Amino acid sequence: MQIPVESWYQAIFLRRSRRSFIDRLPEEEKLERLEKVCREFRPFEGARAEFLRNSPEKVFKGIVGAYGKITGAPYYVAFIGSSGSPNVEEGIGYTGEGVILEATALGLGTCWVSGFFRPEAVKEHIALADHERVYAVTPIGYTQKGFSVKEKIYEGAARSLKKKPLEEIVEGTVPEPWQAKAIEAARIAPSASNRQPWRFVVRENSITVRLNSPKDSDKYPKRLDCGIAMLHIELGALAAGKKGSWTPLSGPNVARFDLI
């Protein structure tokens, strides 16, 4: 599927994590559009998104604690990866963020949730192969315009308004205009607990995404967050009229974007 650059790039600046949904069903054509994007936007082997016309109530139900409580969403999307595939975590981040930005462009609310959800409940809605795992989910639905009081409390818990300044996340040479645009788009990408575990290494005609430290966790893989930032980098570059391609890297380096 070709990336709809204009609408996804604009959606980067509109998207915020939303956790309280209202009692209004999204229109059928919006659901069909999301189903199509889930089916067709599969740039990484072993990573896919599935739109589920099921209530995610049980998926989120019973979760204690402020961070992660999602209420009232009519539908959800599951982000599923094949554990044997190389680069599956960054693949899930990149692929899933495409779906999140599409939903945002359609005026719907979303929230990446990788920690506080029940994979067993997702398995009641969709059959998974033995080697597959649900890495994360997002609720899908309408939200009220402003943030509810409850959402503001969760926002505080996740410190989500604060994005790191460029000095903390960029290394290397002075960016060219396309690189500045790409990095600004990546700087505001969502990440688990808003930890922003990335560094962007700028070289002539390239940007490398690197982990901020080698320490990582199975439950909240930093490479998944980095996959989200990768899509934002590419959208920033495309919005500046520059095409590129990704080379997967290993160790603390996640991937390098080179101009074509």
Ligand SMILES: Cc1cc2nc3c(=O)[nH]c(=O)nc-3n(C[C@H](O)[C@H](O)[C@H](O)COP(=O)(O)O)c2cc1C
């Ligand atoms: C991979 C990933 C996992 C996340 N998991 C959760 C979660 O379990 N519960 C939750 O409430 N928010 C979760 N979030 C949302 C983050 O807290 C949120 O993206 C961050 O605070 C930045 O806020 P923003 O999305 O409004 O920019 C997750 C985000 C990402 C990218």
